[in-house]
Amino acid sequence: MTNDSADVPAAWHPDPTGQHELRYWDGSAWTDHVSDQGNQSLAPMTAQSATEPTDSPNGDLASSEIAPKKRRKWPLITLASVLGVILLVAIVGAINGGMKKAVAGATATPPAAAAPPTTTPTPAAPKVTTPPPAPAPKVAHQEFSGSGDMVEAVNITAPAVVTFRCDACGSNTVLKSNGAESLIVNEIGAYSGQHLINVRDNSLTTEFTINADADWSLVIDDLSIIPPTHGPASGHGDSVLVMSDKFTTAAVTNVGESNFLVMAYGRGNVSPLIVNEIGSYSGTVKIAGPAYITVNSSGDWSITPQ
Numbered sequence: 262m263t264n265d266s267a268d269v270p271a272a273w274h275p276d277p278t279g280q281h282e283l284r285y286w287d288g289s290a291w292t293d294h295v296s297d298q299g300n301q302s303l304a305p306m307t308a309q310s311a312t313e314p315t316d317s318p319n320g321d322l323a324s325s326e327i328a329p330k331k332r333r334k335w336p337l338i339t340l341a342s343v344l345g346v347i348l349l350v351a352i353v354g355a356i357n358g359g360m361k362k363a364v365a366g367a368t369a370t371p372p373a374a375a376a377p378p379t380t381t382p383t384p385a386a387p388k389v390t391t392p393p394p395a396p397a398p399k400v401a402h403q404e405f406s407g408s409g410d411m412v413e414a415v416n417i418t419a420p421a422v423v424t425f426r427c428d429a430c431g432s433n434t435v436l437k438s439n440g441a442e443s444l445i446v447n448e449i450g451a452y453s454g455q456h457l458i459n460v461r462d463n464s465l466t467t468e469f470t471i472n473a474d475a476d477w478s479l480v481i482d483d484l485s486i487i488p489p490t491h492g493p494a495s496g497h498g499d500s501v502l503v504m505s506d507k508f509t510t511a512a513v514t515n516v517g518e519s520n521f522l523v524m525a526y527g528r529g530n531v532s533p534l535i536v537n538e539i540g541s542y543s544g545t546v547k548i549a550g551p552a553y554i555t556v557n558s559s560g561d562w563s564i565t566p567q
Contacts, residue, residue, distance in 0.1 A: 269286060269288070271286060271287045271288035272285070273285055273286075273296060274286050277291065278304075278306070278307055280295075281295035281296065281297050281304060282297050282298065283296040283297075284296075284306070291306045292306070399420075399483055399484075400417060400419050400420075400421040400481065400482065400484075401483075402480075402482055402483070403481040404478070404480050404481075405469075405478070406476070406477065407476070407477060408475065408476045408477070409473060409474065410470075410471060410472050410473065411470075411471045412469070412470050412471070413469045413471070413479065414467065414468055415466060415467060415468065415481065417440075417465070417466040417481065418465055419459060419483075420457060420459045420460050420464075420484055421457075421458055421459055421482065421483060422455055422456070422457060422481070422482045422483070422484060422486060422487060422501055423445065423455065423457075423458050423480070423481055424454075424455050424478075424480040425452065425453075425454065425471075425477070425479050426452065426453045426477060426478050427452050427453075427473045427475055427476070427477040427478075428453065428475075428476075429475035430450060430451050430452060430473050430474055430475045430477070431450055431451075431474055431475070432449065432450075432474050433447075433448075433449060434447075434449065434450065434451070434472065434473055435447055435448075435470075435472035436469065436470070436471055436472075436479070437469070438458060438466045438468065438469050438470075439466065439467060439468045440458055440459060440464050440465060440466035440467075441458075441459070441460075441461045442456070442458050442459075442460075442466075445458070446499075453498065454498050454499025454500065454557075455499060455500055456499060456501065457526070457553065457555050460526055460533075460553075487501060488503070489503045489504075489505035490502050490503060490505065491505060491506055492506065492565075492566070493563060493565040493566070494554075494563070494564045495561070495562065495564070496556065496561075496562060497558075497560065497561050497562070498558060498559065498560075499555075499556065499557050500556045500558075500562075501553070501554070501555050501556075502553075502556070503551070503552075503553055504550045504551055504552055504554055504566065505550070505551045506550050506551065506566055507550055507551060508548075508549070508566035509529070509547065509548075509549055509567075510545055510546065510547055510566075510567040511545070511548045511550075511565055511566045511567055512543075512544070512545050512563075512564075512565040512567060513535075513536055513542065513543070513545070513563070513564050514543045514563045515536075515538070515541055515543075515558050515560060515561070515562045516541050516560045516561050516562075517541060517558050517559040517560030517561070517562075518559060518560070519558075519559040520537075520539055520559075521538045521539065521541075521542050521558050521559075521562070522534075522536065522537055522555075522556070522557035522558075523535040523536035523537075523546075523548075523554065523555070523556055523557075523564070524554065524555045525548050525550075525552040525553070525554050526553040527549055527550065527551060527552030527553065528549070529550070529552070530549050530552060535547075535548050541560075545567065548564075550566060
């Protein structure tokens with residue numbers, strides 16, 4: 262290679278090996294990049310063919326005609342031979358450097374594609390389910406109060422809960438209706454308790470009669486005011502409850518001296534009368550839940566589903 266090779270710009274030139282149409286000159290050495298009819302590939306450059314290109318007037322792409330190889334004339338002078346060997350070693354070193362650059366360029370790993378940005382999905386807002394409104398009570402809340410005997414006109418066409426009190430009564434205390442229940446309370450002295458009315462089909466109550474010797478109060482409410490009871494139930498005196506669990510028998514107890522009456526209103530009960538005793542009681546009876554249950558007692562009682 263002569264010093265004039267530094268003036269030859271990097272470009273495609275006829276392949277000095279003659280094996281391909283074009284080979285790329287990087288400005289200082291031949292590379293392994295070759296081209297045949299426009300298709301590029303890699304082919305190692307042999308040291309014997311590493312002659313510098315002539316400056317091609319075609320710029321980056323040499324003409325399609327490949328220059329014929331020139332026969333080298335070897336001088337017979339020994340000194341010239343030594344110089345030729347030195348020149349050959351220099352050319353091989355330059356070619357090896359160019360090959361390393363070409364291989365490094367050909368095998369360079371392209372930069373990894375940037376990872377897409379991570380986005381956190383926005384959780385959907387929870388659906389708010391509005392519970393259906395509670396059914397309107399079939400029986401309106403009504404309150405009555407007085408002292409002594411009295412008759413109160415009402416108009417109750419659906420099952421209802423009646424709460425009657427006469428805390429200071431000392432003689433007969435009576436509450437009657439003109440409905441199917443007729444005699445509701447019949448006690449001597451003070452009284453406080455709850456009862457069901459209009460539980461039979463097509464029942465109608467339009468009047469209450471009160472017999473008392475002191476101040477009394479009468480309250481009428483819809484069945485929806487009764488809280489459901491899960492599991493055992495217990496209480497004192499006359500009471501109304503809703504046993505909401507499913508059962509077929511129950512253990513029943515009562516501690517008292519007068520009538521003890523238990524009645525159950527539900528689909529599984531053929532007859533509402535469950536217990537009808539006088540005084541204390543303890544036993545297991547057939548009773549189907551869930552059901553509305555009324556208890557008439559002068560003492561403490563309990564109902565435990567089995």
